[in-house]
Amino acid sequence: xxKIIIAVGTTRPPKLxxxxxxxxxxxxxxxxxxxxxxxxxxxxxxxxxxxxxCAETMSGxxxxxxxxxxxAREQNLPWSFFVGLEGGLDVFFDGEKHxxxxxxxxxxxxxxxxxxxxxxxxxxxxxxLAKQVVDDRVELGIAIDAFAxxxxxxxxxxxxxxxxxxxxxxxxxxxxxLINAFAPFFNAGLYRxxxxxxHHREGSSAAS
Numbered sequence: 001x002x003k004i005i006i007a008v009g010t011t012r013p014p015k016l017x018x019x020x021x022x023x024x025x026x027x028x029x030x031x032x033x034x035x036x037x038x039x040x041x042x043x044x045x046x047x048x049x050x051x052x053x054c055a056e057t058m059s060g061x062x063x064x065x066x067x068x069x070x071x072a073r074e075q076n077l078p079w080s081f082f083v084g085l086e087g088g089l090d091v092f093f094d095g096e097k098h099x100x101x102x103x104x105x106x107x108x109x110x111x112x113x114x115x116x117x118x119x120x121x122x123x124x125x126x127x128x129l130a131k132q133v134v135d136d137r138v139e140l141g142i143a144i145d146a147f148a149x150x151x152x153x154x155x156x157x158x159x160x161x162x163x164x165x166x167x168x169x170x171x172x173x174x175x176x177x178l179i180n181a182f183a184p185f186f187n188a189g190l191y192r193x194x195x196x197x198x199h200h201r202e203g204s205s206a207a208s
Contacts, residue, residue: 002034007072008083009043009064013155015085016040018174026179030186039079043067050133050140051088054103058117060086061107069111082109083181085174087158090122091134100130102140102159104173106181118181120173123163 008019016038023036044067045051045060064084072079084107092099101122109115125133132143141154148162158170184191 002031003037004031004034004080005037005039005078006081006083007039007041007068007077007079008085009041009068010085011040011042014158014169014171015174018085018171019083019178021171021175022178022182026182026186030182041068041071043071045084045086047086047088050137051086052091052134053088054090054105057086057088057090057103057105058107060084060088061105061117062115065107065109065115069109072111080110081185082111083107083178085177087140087170087173089125089130089133089140098130098134100125100134102163104160104170104177106174106177108178108181108185110185114185116181116184118177118179118183120177120180123160123168125159125163 006019006023008016010016019038023038027036043064046063047056047060051057051060061084064086065082068079068082068084071077072082085104087102087104090101090103092101101124103122104120106118107115108118129143129147132138132147133140140159144153144159144162145151153159153162154170157166158173160173161169
C-alpha cells in the first residue's frame with residue numbers, strides 16, 4: 001500500500017485536524033489503495049494578520065502552499081500535495097452600513113501544475129466585533145477572545161464556534177473548505193473537461 005504525504009502550511013491543531021477529518025471522508029475516493037500522512041509546517045501567509053477581502057484571504061492560502069512547494073523542491077521531500085489554509089473577512093457595503101463576513105479558504109496543489117481553491121461559506125460578524133477588526137485593525141484572534149471573554153479561542157472552536165454557538169467550529173469550516181478544494185482531485189473525471197490531461201494518478205488533475 002502506497003503512502004501519500006500531504007504537507008499543510010500550519011501547525012495549528014484545528015487546521016490539522018480539519019485536514020485529517022476531510023481525508024477520512026474523501027481519502028478513499030482520492031486514492032483507494034493509499035494511506036495518508038499529514039505533515040504540518042509553519043509558513044507565513046504573506047498577507048495581513050486578518051485579511052479584509054476574499055482576494056487577500058485566497059492569496060494567503062496560496063502563498064502558504066507555494067512556500068511548501070519550494071521547500072519540497074529544495075530539500076527533495078516526498079510530499080504529494082501542498083495545502084494552504086487562511087481565515088479572513090470579506091466586507092460588503094449595504095448603503096452606508098458595512099456587513100463583515102468571516103470565511104475560510106483552502107488552496108491545494110500537487111506541485112505539478114494542478115491546483116484548486118475551496119471556500120467554507122460565511123458567517124456575519126456582530127457590528128461591535130466588526131468595528132474592532134475592520135476599523136480599529138485589531139487581530140481577529142485577539143478581538144474574539146475579548147469579545148467572548150475567553151482565551152485561546154483561535155486554537156479551539158474559533159470565532160466560528162463563538163458566532164454559531166459551536167454549531168460550526170473553526171475546524172468544521174476548514175474541513176468544508178478542504179473538501180471543496182480537493183473536489184477537482186478526487187472528482188477528476190468531472191473536472192477533466194476544463195483541466196489539462198490527467199496526471200499519473202486519476203486524483204491528480206484539477207481546475208486551477
